[in-house]
Amino acid sequence: VLKYRCPDQRESAQRDVQRAISLVRANADKYGIDPKAVGVMGFSAGAHLSAWASVNHRQRSYEPVDGIDAVSCRPDFAVLVYPGLLIADGTGGRDNPLGLDEALVADERTPPTFILQAEDDPVRVENSLAYYLSLKSAHVRAEMHLYPDGGHGYGIRHSDASVSGWESLLEAWLRRFRSKIRTNNQDTEGGMDK
Numbered sequence: 001v002l003k004y005r006c007p008d009q010r011e012s013a014q015r016d017v018q019r020a021i022s023l024v025r026a027n028a029d030k031y032g033i034d035p036k037a038v039g040v041m042g043f044s045a046g047a048h049l050s051a052w053a054s055v056n057h058r059q060r061s062y063e064p065v066d067g068i069d070a071v072s073c074r075p076d077f078a079v080l081v082y083p084g085l086l087i088a089d090g091t092g093g094r095d096n097p098l099g100l101d102e103a104l105v106a107d108e109r110t111p112p113t114f115i116l117q118a119e120d121d122p123v124r125v126e127n128s129l130a131y132y133l134s135l136k137s138a139h140v141r142a143e144m145h146l147y148p149d150g151g152h153g154y155g156i157r158h159s160d161a162s163v164s165g166w167e168s169l170l171e172a173w174l175r176r177f178r179s180k181i182r183t184n185n186q187d188t189e190g191g192m193d194k
Contacts, residue, residue: 004049014061017053018073026071037181039077039111043155044123047083051131052103054078054110077177078113079170082152086127098130106134112141114173118150118163143173 004016021038028035042050057074064070088101113135117128128144135142150163158164 004046011061013049014052014056017049018057018061019065019069021053021057021073021075022068022071026068034181037076037178039079040075041079041081042083043081044084044152047080048085048104050075050078050080051083051086051113054113055104055106057109074109075111076181077111077174080113080115080128080131082117082121082123082154083115083127083131084123086131087124098126098133100130100134104131104134106131106138106140108138108140110135110138110140112177113143114170115142115144116147116163116166116170117145118147118152118154118161120149121152123152145169 002016002020004013004020017040021040024031024033025035025038028038040050040053042048053073054075057072060069060073086101086104087099113131115128115132117123117125119125125146128146132142132144145166147161147163147166150159150161154161154163156167
């Protein structure tokens with residue numbers, strides 16, 4: 001769990017997430033994890049930060065501090081749960097009808113992504129839709145689940161809402177992702193390319 005700097009410290013949070021990914025990957029042996037399976041998962045504003053880290057990994061948002069910053073900060077996968085703040089203020093244009101924030105437009109190096117949101121979420125579902133469409137345009141593997149009800153802030157707890165139990169879908173997606181890593185023999189920057 002990353003305790004990043006907030007609120008109103010977007011640049012600091014961005015530095016924190018990039019550093020955390022590199023720190024975990026650099027210490028993979030120590031932690032007993034696969035350095036090619038380091039991902040990000042965020043809820044609400046944390047999902048925004050996870051999307052940002054997925055798209056903005058080619059360059060550090062800060063000057064390198066030590067050797068850890070030489071290790072890739074690209075997440076190998078991302079999980080976005082009721083993401084917020086993905087749509088820019090204002091209206092989208094012809095190439096971006098839902099108004100995705102330009103800093104969050106996916107490219108071919110954006111990692112596979114799992115997106116989940118309830119349609120009755122006061123944080124507009126267009127956030128998820130816009131990012132999903134960006135992923136698909138970049139030919140990035142993505143899975144999105146929209147539920148009719150659940151609101152915002154349900155996390156991983158049982159409720160009577162249709163979204164309850166979503167974590168089993170995530171578990172299945174992660175198992176498929178893990179299986180793909182095992183069969184992928186390419187040596188990439190931080191894990192799988194697609």
